[in-house]
Amino acid sequence: MSSIESSNTLAIFPRRWSEKEAGRVPGNIPIWVGILSELTEFGIFFTAYFIAKFNYPEVFASGPLSLNTTIGVCNTIILLTSSYFMAKAMSNVRRDNLKKCERFLWLTFVCACMYLCLKTYEFNWNDVQGYSTKTNEFFTVYYYMTFNHFLHVGWAGCAILWVIFRLRSGAYSSKEHSGLEALAVYWHMIDLMWILIFPLLYVLR
Amino acid sequence: MKRFGKLEYYWLGLIAITLFNTFLGENFESTAVVTILVALTVMYKGLVVIDHFMELKGANRFLRIMMRTYFFIFPSLIILSTLF
Incomplete structure (x- = not known):
């Protein structure tokens, strides 16, 4: 291995895992370490959901009926739309259309804020109805999953602001936009987790 | 004229599936058929x-x-989970 090659790679993975043989890694390696850690974390939550549902079927059959489904649906549509805006931001940065890219990033940020506001309203609505983490096993799992997801949307929203700042300061172009792409794949991961959370908590009984 | 591309169709499709799933959840008892249908659409x-x-x-x-x-x-x- 040449000195240049060894300085650019960790050389601890098999060659067939390399970008050259397996294909391009969108964003960068660190963000994928983060994404896979998050997927593991949410995987544990989903497993906990199935175990709890197996042990307390009646509570999980009546649980979704107590939730505000309208807010759940609105939040799903908002997150899907935010993913669409993020994908549009990526396609525009590739065409060096930086103004349009920024506009789509702002739209994604607005979606993140709308999600956070609606979710806060939903938590308050639950509180008014008398539901809390201690109501029953369904609500314990519900708060565990949704509050965790809420935090992810919150800090990814802050990351959108950081990426907009970097975009405005000329850090990204059609040739170099790995930072923006890293945020995009992370944002889509958050959307993916909600795609699973929504039917588990709001639809299936 | 603005182009209505593949991404827009996927976005609308995803929203339609979400509304369809909600409709199933709200209007039908959670039978095995409904659960399997919801699971397959979530996968998609x-x-x-x-x-x-x-x-x-x-x-x-x-x-x-x-x-x-x-x-x-x-x-x-x-x-x-429908089996248990």
């Missing part, structure tokens, strides 16, 4: 986001396999 939604929004189609094949496997495992657990 996940695969669309992974391939077309996350753009893993054509990217690193190991990352794509890992992400897609995730969206086979958990919807399969939803289907499996």
